[in-house]
Structures are given as C-alpha cells and as structure tokens.
Amino acid sequence: MTEYDVVxxxxxxxxxxxxxxxxxxxxxxxLVEQGDLATGTTGHFHGLLHSGARYAVRDPDAAxxxxxxxxxxxxxxxxxxxxxxxxFCWLEGDPDxxxxxxxxxxxxxxxxxxxxxxxxxxxxxxxxxxxxxxxxAVPDATIEPWxxxxxxxEAALELGAGVRRYTRLAGVGVEAGAVRWVxxxxxxxxxxxxxxxxxxxxxxxxxAGRVARLAGVELEMAPGWGTMVVMNQRLASRVxxxxxxxxxxxxxxPVGPVSILGTTDRTLDTDxxxxxxxxxxxxxxxxxxxxxxxxERRVLRVFAGARPLYDPGHDASDSRFLSRSHTxxxxxxxxxxxFVSIVGGKLTTYRLMAQDTADAVCRKLGVTAPCRTAEExxxxxxxxxxxxxxxxxxxxxxxxxxxxxxxxxxxxLVSRAMVEEHVAAHGRTPIDDLLRATRLGMxxxxxxxxxxxxxxxxxxxxxxxxxxxAPLRGFLDERMKGDRPILWGDQARQLRLNEIVYREVLDxxxxx
Amino acid sequence: MGRNGPxxxxxxxxxxxxxxxxxxxxxxxxxxxxxxxxxxxTLRFRAGTxxxxxxxxxxxVAAPGPEVAALAGAAPEHPYSRAGADLAPxxxxxxxxxxxxxxxxxxxxxxxxxxxxxxxxxRPACLAPASLAAxxxxxxxxxxxxxxxxxxxxxxxxxxxxxxxxxxxxxxxxRALTIxxxxxxxxxxxxxxxxxxxxxxxxxxxxxxALRGHLDGVSxxxxxxxxxxxxxxxxxxxxxxxxxxxxxxxPSLPPSVPGIRLEMALTAALRRAGGVVQVGPGxxxGPERGEVRWVxxxxxxxxxxxxxxRVVLASGGLASGGLALTIDGAFVETVAGLPxxxxxxxxxxxxxxxxxxxxxxxxxxxxxxxxxxxxVGDGGEPVRPNLFAAGGLLAAADRALERSADGIACAxxxxxxxxxxx
Numbered sequence: 001m002t003e004y005d006v007v008x009x010x011x012x013x014x015x016x017x018x019x020x021x022x023x024x025x026x027x028x029x030x031l032v033e034q035g036d037l038a039t040g041t042t043g044h045f046h047g048l049l050h051s052g053a054r055y056a057v058r059d060p061d062a063a064x065x066x067x068x069x070x071x072x073x074x075x076x077x078x079x080x081x082x083x084x085x086x087x088f089c090w091l092e093g094d095p096d097x098x099x100x101x102x103x104x105x106x107x108x109x110x111x112x113x114x115x116x117x118x119x120x121x122x123x124x125x126x127x128x129x130x131x132x133x134x135x136x137a138v139p140d141a142t143i144e145p146w147x148x149x150x151x152x153x154e155a156a157l158e159l160g161a162g163v164r165r166y167t168r169l170a171g172v173g174v175e176a177g178a179v180r181w182v183x184x185x186x187x188x189x190x191x192x193x194x195x196x197x198x199x200x201x202x203x204x205x206x207x208a209g210r211v212a213r214l215a216g217v218e219l220e221m222a223p224g225w226g227t228m229v230v231m232n233q234r235l236a237s238r239v240x241x242x243x244x245x246x247x248x249x250x251x252x253x254p255v256g257p258v259s260i261l262g263t264t265d266r267t268l269d270t271d272x273x274x275x276x277x278x279x280x281x282x283x284x285x286x287x288x289x290x291x292x293x294x295x296e297r298r299v300l301r302v303f304a305g306a307r308p309l310y311d312p313g314h315d316a317s318d319s320r321f322l323s324r325s326h327t328x329x330x331x332x333x334x335x336x337x338x339f340v341s342i343v344g345g346k347l348t349t350y351r352l353m354a355q356d357t358a359d360a361v362c363r364k365l366g367v368t369a370p371c372r373t374a375e376e377x378x379x380x381x382x383x384x385x386x387x388x389x390x391x392x393x394x395x396x397x398x399x400x401x402x403x404x405x406x407x408x409x410x411x412x413l414v415s416r417a418m419v420e421e422h423v424a425a426h427g428r429t430p431i432d433d434l435l436r437a438t439r440l441g442m443x444x445x446x447x448x449x450x451x452x453x454x455x456x457x458x459x460x461x462x463x464x465x466x467x468x469x470a471p472l473r474g475f476l477d478e479r480m481k482g483d484r485p486i487l488w489g490d491q492a493r494q495l496r497l498n499e500i501v502y503r504e505v506l507d508x509x510x511x512x
Numbered sequence: 513m514g515r516n517g518p519x520x521x522x523x524x525x526x527x528x529x530x531x532x533x534x535x536x537x538x539x540x541x542x543x544x545x546x547x548x549x550x551x552x553x554t555l556r557f558r559a560g561t562x563x564x565x566x567x568x569x570x571x572x573v574a575a576p577g578p579e580v581a582a583l584a585g586a587a588p589e590h591p592y593s594r595a596g597a598d599l600a601p602x603x604x605x606x607x608x609x610x611x612x613x614x615x616x617x618x619x620x621x622x623x624x625x626x627x628x629x630x631x632x633x634x635r636p637a638c639l640a641p642a643s644l645a646a647x648x649x650x651x652x653x654x655x656x657x658x659x660x661x662x663x664x665x666x667x668x669x670x671x672x673x674x675x676x677x678x679x680x681x682x683x684x685x686x687r688a689l690t691i692x693x694x695x696x697x698x699x700x701x702x703x704x705x706x707x708x709x710x711x712x713x714x715x716x717x718x719x720x721x722a723l724r725g726h727l728d729g730v731s732x733x734x735x736x737x738x739x740x741x742x743x744x745x746x747x748x749x750x751x752x753x754x755x756x757x758x759x760x761x762x763p764s765l766p767p768s769v770p771g772i773r774l775e776m777a778l779t780a781a782l783r784r785a786g787g788v789v790q791v792g793p794g795x796x797x798g799p800e801r802g803e804v805r806w807v808x809x810x811x812x813x814x815x816x817x818x819x820x821x822r823v824v825l826a827s828g829g830l831a832s833g834g835l836a837l838t839i840d841g842a843f844v845e846t847v848a849g850l851p852x853x854x855x856x857x858x859x860x861x862x863x864x865x866x867x868x869x870x871x872x873x874x875x876x877x878x879x880x881x882x883x884x885x886x887x888v889g890d891g892g893e894p895v896r897p898n899l900f901a902a903g904g905l906l907a908a909a910d911r912a913l914e915r916s917a918d919g920i921a922c923a924x925x926x927x928x929x930x931x932x933x934x
Contacts, residue, residue, distance in 0.1 A: 277858060281839060408662060416662070449663070449765055452631065456665020468671040469631060473867060480866040487862050487874070488839045495862075496831040496875060497557060502867070503912045505559045505763055509867045510567065511633035512675035 003196040004030045004162070006361055007182050008203055009169050009211050011035075012042035013145060013347050015203035016152035017354030017373065023159035024376070025362060025369035030162040030195065031153070032169055032184055036433045038149040041205050042347060043436065044305030046228050046262035047255040048239060049073060049141040050348040051086055053113065054246055056105030057098070062325040063109035069349045070139060073148075076351070076377045080147035084254055086140025086239035087121060089290050092131045094244045099134055102243060106138065113138050125236045127293045140239040142255055145347065146436045151378035158379065172200060172215040172339075179215065179338035199361050202341040203354075205308030212341060217334045219341060222311035225273040225304045226263040229283050229486075232298040232444055235259040235291055242290055249286025256439070257412075258300060261287040265307070273304040275485040298490050300444065301482035310343035326353045328360050338364065408457065409450035411443020419454060423461040431455065431475035441475065446483065448498045451475050452506070469511055476502060519819035520546040520788075522932045523807045525795045525847055526826030526834070528553020529918060530903025530925035532778040534824040536605055537929025539787035545933075546818065547782060548790045548809060552775065554831050554904070554917070559763035560737070560770020561627055561637035561644060562606060562619075562922065564599060566915025570869060576638045577621030580919070589908035592916070594881055595923040602926035603639060606778070610641065613777035614745040618645040626680060630664045630736060630764030632672025634680060636915060641770055643739065643748050646732055646760040649682050654730040655762075656723065657690040661701045663765040664736035666690050686734075691722040706738035707769045710747050720754045730757060737761035737770050744773055797823055797848045797899070804899050822898045822932040825850075825879075825887070826925060829904035829911075835877060837861075843877045845905070850879050850887045850895060853907070871913040878907030885928045902928040 006022055008015050011033025022029040033039075052066030074081050090099050106113040113136050121135035122128050128135075153163055164184065170192060171183035181196045202211040212219035234254045242250035253260045261283050266273075280302055288294040310327055326345030342357040355371045362369070392413045406416040422429070422437050431454050434440050440454060441447035455472040476498070487495055502508045522538040524531045527549035535547035564576040565583065573579045577599070584593035592599075599621060607617045617639050619625045624636035627644050634648065653673065657666035670688035677684045695715045696706075709715045723733070733751075739761055740747030751759050763770055779789055793809040798817070806817045827834030827847045836844045841858025845851075854877060855861070861874040879887045879901050886894040887901050902924040904917065911917035 277839065277841075406660060406662065452668075452765060453662045453665065455631075456668040459665060459667045459671055467675075468668060469633075472631070476866040480862075480864065484862050484864065488837045488841075492837040492874065493830055493833065495866075495872075496829065497554075498866070499872070499875070499912045500554060500557050500831060500917075501765060504563065504915055504917065505557070505765075505768070506629045506631040507633035507635035508631060509869070510572070510635070511631060512672060512679060 001181065001194050001196045004028050005197065005365055006030075006199045006201055007032065007195060007197040008201045010040070010203035010205060010207070011037040011149070011163075011165065012040050012203065012205055013038070013149055013152070013350035014205065014342055014345065014353050014357075016149045016156070017350045018201060018203055018342070018357050019161050019163070020152045020156040021354045021358040021371060021373050022361065023156040023161040024372050025358065025367055027362065027365060027367055028160070029156070030164065030197075031156070032164050032167045034166070034168040034187060036165055036436060037153060038146050038436065040207070041305050041308055042145045042149060044228075044303050045145065045347055046251065046253045046260045047142045047144070048251070048253050048348070049081060049143040050346070051138040051140045052109055052111050053086065053088060053102065053106055053138040053140070054241060056109055056111060057101045058245065059325070060105060060109055063105065063111065065325055065352060066348050067109055067111045067139070069352050070141065072351060072374045073143065073348065074141065076373065077143070077148050077151060078377070079380050080144045080151065082142045084140065084142050084238050086138045086241060087116070087125065088136040088138060088241045088243040089121070089128065089132055090134040090243035091129060091289065092133055094242070098244050099136070102136060111138060125238060125240065127235050127291045128240070129290055129292055134243070136243065140241070142239065142253055143347065151380055155379050169211060169214060174215055174336055177335060177337055179336065199338045199340065199364055201357060201361055202339070203357070205343070206306035208308065208341050208343050212331070215331065215336050215339050217331050217336055217339065219329070219343075220311070221343065222267070222309040223269040224265055224267045224307040224309055225270070226265055226307055227275050227279050227283065227302060227304045228263050229261040229280055229302050230300040231259040231261065231294065232300045233257070233259065235293060235297070240290055247286070249283035250290075252287055252291060252294075257443070261294065273306070275302045275304050277485050280485050298444070299486040301446070301479070302485050303482050308343060308345070325349060326356070328356050330360060408453045409438075409440040409443065411445055411450075412439040412441075414438045414440040414450065416457065419457045423458060428458045428461050428471070431458070431471050432478055441479065446494060446498065447475060447479055448494070448501060467512055469508060473508060476508070520544045521821040522546070522824065522929070523548065523818060523820040524824040524826055524929070525549060525807065526553065526828060526832075526903065527551070527789070527791060528826060528828055528832060528903060528921065529555055529778070530921035531824070531826035532775070532782055533602060533605065533922050533925030534826055534902055534929035534932070535782045535787045535789075536609070536778065536785060537926045538824070538933040539782060539785035541930065541933035543933035545787040546790065547787055548793060548795055548807070549827070550792065550794050550833075553828060555771040555775045556768055557766045557831070558768055558771050558918070559627065559629070559637070559644070560641055560768055560774050562603065562639035562918040563636070563915040564621065564638035564919030566624065566636035567913060572636060573624060575622055576624055576919070587908070589880070591906040591909050591920045591924050594883065594885060594906070595920075595927045599919060599923050602922040605926060606922055607639065609781035610774060610777045613773070613780055615773055615777055616642040616745075618642045628669075628673060628734065628760065628762050630669065630762050632669040632676055634673070634676040638919065641773070643744065643759075643761045644737065644763065644770060646758065648677055648684055651684040652729055652731045653684060653686040653734050654726065654732070655686055655688050655734045657688070658696060658701070658706070658736065659690055659692040660696050661706055661736060661738070663703060664762065669734065669762065689723075689726050691719065693718045693722055702767060703736070703738045703764065703769045704741075704767050704772070706736070707741045710738060710740045711743050716747065716750055716754075720751065723755060727755065727757065733757050733759045734762055735759060737763045737768070741769065741773060742776065795847060802896065804896055822900065824928045824932050825899060825901045825905060826903045826928070827905055829878060830875065832904060834905045837874060845879055848899065850901075851889055852877055852879055871910045875912055876908060876910050879905050880907050884931050885924060900928040900932050
C-alpha cells in the first residue's frame with residue numbers, strides 16, 4: 001500500500017493551495033479530485049479578486065482578510081490576475097448613508113478607496129448610467145481560476161507531491177478512532193486502490209458533508225447556489241459594483257473578452273442547479289440599472305456555482321472556528337483523529353484557507369516548518385507581470401508568419417499548437433478539459449466551429465476506446481446547459497445554426 | 513415616403529432554397545418576378561444535398577417518396593401536407609437547374625443515398641451532387657486532409673467511417689492521410705478559398721503528386737467538399753483522371769461549398785427564366801393590412817417601394833432571421849408581422865441536451881398556412897389574400913429531426929411560386 005502523510009480531497013483552489021503549502025513544508029501529500037481540476041465552485045464564480053470593499057460595511061474581518069490576501073495573490077499569482085481596479089457606483093435614489101459607511105469601513109479595514117467625480121467615472125466607463133451621482137475607486141481585480149489552480153498544482157508537483165484527477169474518494173478507513181487509509185476509485189475504469197495516510201484533509205467545499213460521512217462524521221453544510229450571467233462583451237474595463245448593501249445582480253466583472261454579471265443567492269441542497277429565465281432576467285435588470293446597455297447586449301451563457309457555506313450555528317463560540325469567513329474543523333472532536341475539513345471561505349482568500357488548514361495538519365504531524373506561500377511566487381508568476389487583455393492577440397501578431405497561424409478557435413484565439421500541447425500532456429480528454437485549459441469554445445459561436453476541429457485533433461492523439469464522436473457530443477450537450485435559460489434573440493439563432501451543422505449536416509445524433 | 517421602383521407580378525422575399533424555388537416557379541410561368549433578400553439562405557450552412565426525409569420517429573427512412581406521402585397523410589398541419597405531397601416536379605426543377613450548371617445530381621424519391629461527412633458519419637439524403645455520392649460497400653477509402661484546412665480532420669473520418677458503415681450493414685476500410693501542399697502553405701484557409709484554389713491547375717497537380725505513393729489498395733479517395741466552385745465538374749474530372757480512382761467529397765462546416773454551388777446554379781436558372789435577383793436590402797410589405805400592394809426595400813439612404821401583384825414570403829426560420837424569439841418565449845415573424853403561435857410554454861421550448869432525441873419544440877414554430885400556402889390567423893382565415901409563405905418560415909415540422917428542410921423548401925417554394933403566378 002502506498003503511504004502518504006496527507007491525502008487532500010478536492011482539486012479546487014483551496015485543495016491545490018493546500019497541496020502546495022504542505023509540499024513546501026516537506027509533507028508527503030496526494031491530491032485527489034473526482035473530475036478535472038477547478039471544476040467545482042472554483043471554476044464557477046464571477047472572477048472577482050475582492051478588494052474587500054463589498055464586505056467593508058457588513059463584515060469588517062472578512063474585509064481585512066480580503067485586502068491582505070488581494071495583495072498577496074497579486075504578487076504570488078501575477079499572471080492569473082488582471083489589475084482592473086473596481087468602482088462602487090452610487091446612483092440617484094440609492095441609500096444616502098451608504099457611501100459614508102463604505103468609506104469608513106474601507107479605511108478601517110485598510111482598503112485604499114477614493115472618490116472619483118461622477119463625470120470622470122463616466123468618461124472612463126462610458127456605459128455607466130447617467131443616473132450615476134458618486135463613484136469610489138477600490139483595488140478590485142479579476143483572477144483566472146484555472147491558471148491559479150494549475151500554478152499551485154504545478155508548484156506542488158515540482159516538490160514531489162502527487163495529483164490524481166478523475167479519482168473519487170470511495171471510502172475512509174478509520175481504525176481505533178483514527179484515519180489509517182483511504183480507498184480511491186478511478187472514475188473511468190472503476191478500479192479501486194487503498195492508500196495509507198496519517199491525515200485526511202477535506203477541501204471538498206460544497207461536497208464536504210459527503211466526504212465527512214465516509215469517515216462516519218456528520219458535517220452540516222449550509223448549501224446554496226449562485227447564478228452568474230456571461231455577456232458577450234467586455235462592458236467595462238473596471239469591476240463595477242453597486243454602492244449599497246450587496247444584493248442580486250449588483251456587480252459587473254470584466255473577464256477577458258466577456259463580462260460576468262453576478263449573482264443570486266439561493267439556499268438549496270442539490271447536485272445540479274438549473275438556472276431559470278426569470279433569474280437571468282432579474283440579474284440583467286439589476287445590472288442594467290448600473291449599465292443600461294446590458295439590456296440590449298447579447299447574453300453568451302449562464303452558469304451556477306455551488307456555495308460551500310458553513311453555518312456554525314449554536315456552536316459559534318467553539319474555539320475551533322479560526323475566523324468568521326472560513327473554518328477549519330478538526331474532527332478529533334467528532335471522535336475521528338487525523339481528519340480535518342476546511343469549509344466556508346472564498347476564492348480571494350484561498351491561500352489563507354490553505355495556510356490555516358496546513359497549520360492544523362502540521363500540528364498533528366509534528367511538523368514545525370512555517371508557511372511560506374505568502375512570500376514565494378507560483379512558478380509562472382516569477383516575472384511578476386499581470387495578465388493583460390490582448391496578450392494572446394499580441395503574441396499571435398508577433399508570430400503571425402509562423403506555423404502557429406493555424407487557429408482552431410477563432411473566438412478565443414486558440415491555436416492548433418495549444419491544443420496539441422494539451423493533448424501531449426493529457427491525452428484524449430473531454431473537450432471541456434480543453435476549454436478550461438485554453439478557453440476553446442467559450443466565445444460567441446459557442447463551439448460551432450472549434451468543436452469538430454478539436455475532436456479531430458484529439459483523435460490524432462491516441463487510438464482510444466469508446467466512440468470517437470463521444471467527446472464532441474458531450475461538449476455540445478454540456479454547452480447546452482449554460483445556453484438553455486438564455487435562448488432568445490441571437491442565442492436562439494446560434495443554437496439553430498449549430499443544430500443545422502451538427503445534426504443536419506454531420507448527423508451526430510445518429511452517427512456511431 | 514420612398515420612391516417607386518418598377519412593378520412586378522410576383523415579389524419573393526428571401527434568397528434561400530425556398531425563395532429561389534418560388535422565383536423559379538413564378539418566372540417559369542411567365543410572371544415578372546423579383547427575388548430579393550438581405551443575404552444568403554442556409555444553403556451556405558448545409559451540405560448541398562436535398563434532404564427530403566432522412567428519419568421518421570428516429571428511424572432511418574429508406575424510401576423518402578412513400579414516407580413523405582404517409583407523413584403528409586398523418587399530419588395535416590405539416591408543410592408537406594400543405595404543399596401537396598407530390599415532390600417530383602420541384603425536385604426535377606432542382607435537378608434541371610443543377611445539371612444546366614454542369615452539376616450532375618444522383619438519387620431519387622425512391623431511395624435515400626448515404627452521404628459521408630467530415631465527422632465520418634454516413635447520413636441519408638434524397639438527392640446529392642454526384643460528387644458527394646459514392647458506392648461505399650467494400651470500399652477501401654483513403655481520407656485525405658489538407659494541412660492548414662482545419663474543418664476536415666482525416667483521422668476522425670478514418671476512425672468513424674467504418675463504424676458508421678457497419679450500422680448500415682456495409683463493410684469498408686478507411687485510412688487517413690494529411691498532405692502538406694506547398695501551394696497552401698501556412699495560409700489561413702476556409703472552404704471557399706480552397707474551392708477557388710482548386711480551380712487552378714497548380715494546386716491540383718500538387719495534390720495529385722502528394723497522393724502518389726499512398727494509393728496502393730485504395731478504391732476511393734475522400735477529400736473535403738472543396739473541389740472547385742463554378743468549375744467543380746472539371747476539377748473533379750481532372751482529379752479522377754490523374755489519380756485513376758473515383759473521388760468523393762465530404763461536406764463539413766460552413767461555408768458549404770456544395771451549398772454555394774447549388775445556390776449559384778439555382779440563381780442562374782432563375783435569371784435565365786427572366787427573374788430579377790437583388791441581394792442586400794431588407795424588405796417590408798405594405799400597406800399595414802389587407803391586400804399587399806408593394807414591397808418596400810431598405811436601399812441605402814432611401815427606401816424604394818416596389819409595386820407587387822403577389823408576394824411570397826420565404827424569409828426563413830430562426831436560423832435565417834425570418835423568425836425571432838423573445839425572452840418571454842414569444843415568436844415574431846420579422847418581415848410582415850404575421851402571427852406565430854408558440855409551440856410550447858417558454859420553459860419547454862428547448863430540450864435539456866443539444867442532441868435531445870425529442871428535438872427542440874421551438875424549432876417547430878412558424879407561420880400557419882391554408883391549402884394555398886397563405887398565412888392564416890387564429891380562425892384559419894388568410895391574413896392577406898395575396899401573400900404566400902414557403903420554406904423555413906412554415907410551422908409544424910421539426911426539420912432537424914426529420915432532415916426535411918430542403919424538401920420542404922423545394923415543395924413549398926415551388927408551390928407558393930406557382931400559386932403567386934397563377
């Protein structure tokens with residue numbers, strides 16, 4: 001039986017950050033993830049690297065944590081961050097007392113904030129409403145989660161950590177009140193294997209309750225879902241927030257060539273959340289109050305993210321709660337030694353969450369090495385340069401005469417070389433993995449052209465089993481999930497065109 | 513407002529297959545005919561075949577003629593029923609127009625052909641350009657990709673085609689070869705650019721040279737459907753002669769070269785019959801209600817009013833912009849504001865999977881028509897006495913599931929053109 005010091009469950013930002021933190025402290029660790037990396041909550045959020053200003057009035061501790069981690073993440077994960085800046089927009093009719101509270105809260109938390117004249121804000125962001133009366137600039141930024149997770153995992157691998165994707169935690173061996181081993185199942189083949197470990201660290205987020213049950217521990221999560229709407233254009237160059245208590249549809253985040261409108265908050269315990277048209281219409285109406293153009297522009301897709309919230313409830317005074325925004329639970333209290341869960345939190349503070357968890361794990365293992373993740377940049381971040389929109393275009397133009405001129409996805413400028421690189425590293429994966437690695441298929445045509453091309457290139461990779469058309473079908477069906485609640489106007493037209501191509505011309509619904 | 517242009521007996525709005533067929537029928541009957549539209553129809557997205565009925569209730573249709581008759585009998589609202597189930601005259605017209613442009617056509621209503629695609633699938637088609645038809649049984653196929661042309665991946669074809677053939681009880685073998693031809697080197701290629709390239713002898717020669725030495729045991733060479741545009745017959749004949757083997761074209765992503773060839777052939781036939789074709793302006797009909805007396809064309813700067821005796825609306829469905837869907841689930845007919853009943857409640861307009869077996873009810877939406885193909889209101893009475901509708905605009909068919917879009921366009925376009933010219 002293979003032996004590790006720690007098995008980390010969950011390949012989101014927290015799990016990846018934890019794996020790296022442990023590896024840097026010399027702890028032998030293995031990360032297991034049931035799907036691809038960053039496919040849960042990490043891959044389904046609005047892309048905001050919080051300045052903390054959204055929490056400044058209501059939750060000062062969370063605000064302070066956010067601004068501190070915001071500065072750390074900009075430094076250690078520079079290429080995954082776009083330094084957009086953020087604006088809080090106070091519109092005619094918004095609560096009179098909120099701007100003063102925001103300014104006071106930000107100053108108390110150490111968040112740089114200054115007022116910008118409304119005319120200047122509208123000159124910089126022409127799509128802002130004429131009803132804008134006051135605007136406040138804060139150091140919000142955006143962060144690309146797949147790059148962040150990839151960077152953490154890569155750094156951990158360099159230090160000898162193990163990673164198993166598409167591997168499910170099937171069982172936890174508890175003997176004499178302590179974790180001794182875990183049983184892992186290969187999702188594709190169903191093959192199971194026992195791996196010995198001293199500590200099981202659950203970074204499963206929304207699914208933490210399920211992991212706990214495998215170890216015989218009851219862990220009550222407060223499950224919820226948030227819906228986000230992706231618009232076809234970058235509507236602003238800064239993150240645009242409404243200057244009032246946070247609510248549905250009050251933030252517009254520019255992410256690469258698109259904008260994400262966020263978000264709703266529904267308390268619901270379900271595995272698959274289906275977004276409704278009414279929800280989309282509500283978010284758009286709220287966002288349109290800040291940026292009227294939202295009502296006329298094309299919606300590209302919608303998605304919902306699970307919220308890994310934890311409600312400490314009656315136990316709120318218990319010392320095991322390390323902070324209000326996230327919580328490390330040591331299940332020794334529940335009668336299982338060698339088992340910790342990290343719950344709550346948000347992507348901006350992923351590193352701190354990992355640090356707090358690693359501290360708890362190291363105490364158990366008697367490891368005294370200190371955390372160094374706040375100082376040491378991720379491998380690709382050593383240049384210290386932030387991501388800029390247009391980098392990919394510039395790179396292409398510089399190399400336009402080269403062999404790389406062969407574009408597979410025109411919308412997102414994904415070249416054949418990028419696809420082939422992915423295939424060389426990972427073999428014939430689902431096309432969705434390729435999407436996360438390269439953004440292929442995320443643009444306006446929603447995979448109409450690139451899906452067939454990508455399927456063909458994957459086919460070159462490896463003579464694999466199963467239907468060669470299965471990845472293509474899977475990709476198109478997966479896209480439909482984000483498309484279904486927004487099928488009107490141009491999206492409805494695009495879907496019918498895609499149907500002509502993939503059903504009527506290419507016969508995908510009947511082919512082998 | 514607006515200036516007056518010359519008058520026409522028949523104005524057809526829409527330049528897709530249905531509009532061209534309506535224009536051909538009307539002009540062929542001696543009517544002064546104008547066919548006008550904002551752009552090209554979905555022929556440019558489709559395979560260039562005439563799909564009449566490929567599947568019925570999920571089952572492959574062997575003989576489209578008899579099955580269309582049965583379908584029309586069982587579903588009185590279906591466009592085939594409205595058009596009258598005899599498809600032969602309209603298909604003969606398509607064949608005639610194609611052959612006049614040196615594009616021989618295979619197939620008949622008696623049996624669907626099997627056409628191979630760039631996904632390696634073998635799909636049904638009633639009529640197909642001869643260049644897309646092949647004898648697949650026991651074939652030893654060489655699938656040839658061109659480096660730099662992304663829409664045809666030979667490896668995918670080679671992997672899928674034998675399995676697809678097996679599903680039809682056929683045995684074949686297929687190998688993949690991607691050739692890197694200097695004439696195409698490092699160029700960003702789409703199908704249309706390649707098709708023009710193949711009309712030059714240089715590219716053809718290089719392709720033939722690159723294939724020599726790879727043809728042992730090969731009985732059929734499969735290339736992407738980009739072998740020439742206006743001179744496609746000549747291009748393919750040259751390749752067949754120089755390779756000494758039959759050559760078949762496999763359709764792929766838009767722009768569809770076989771579709772453009774067919775569009776060119778039909779447009780030429782329409783002009784020969786005396787019809788006038790005008791590409792570009794958007795159109796509206798007037799006056800507001802009652803008999804249509806003019807079509808207003810949104811020409812640059814000043815709208816032009818064209819007096820019209822009768823009008824055929826062939827502006828297409830959701831894909832073409834003839835229909836639009838609102839956020840509330842209401843359908844809008846975009847040219848004349850005709851009533852379009854929603855086929856389902858808003859939350860049931862679309863299935864959950866893209867390739868859902870039941871299709872998407874939204875795609876059955878359209879304009880309802882009477883027995884003469886005149887759009888009707890809720891009570892079944894014609895909305896306007898001299899307005900006819902054809903093609904993708906018509907309600908009550910799931911063209912994607914049935915593979916019936918081309919057949920419906922031919923049958924209803926032809927019939928509407930005849931009615932309008934009568």
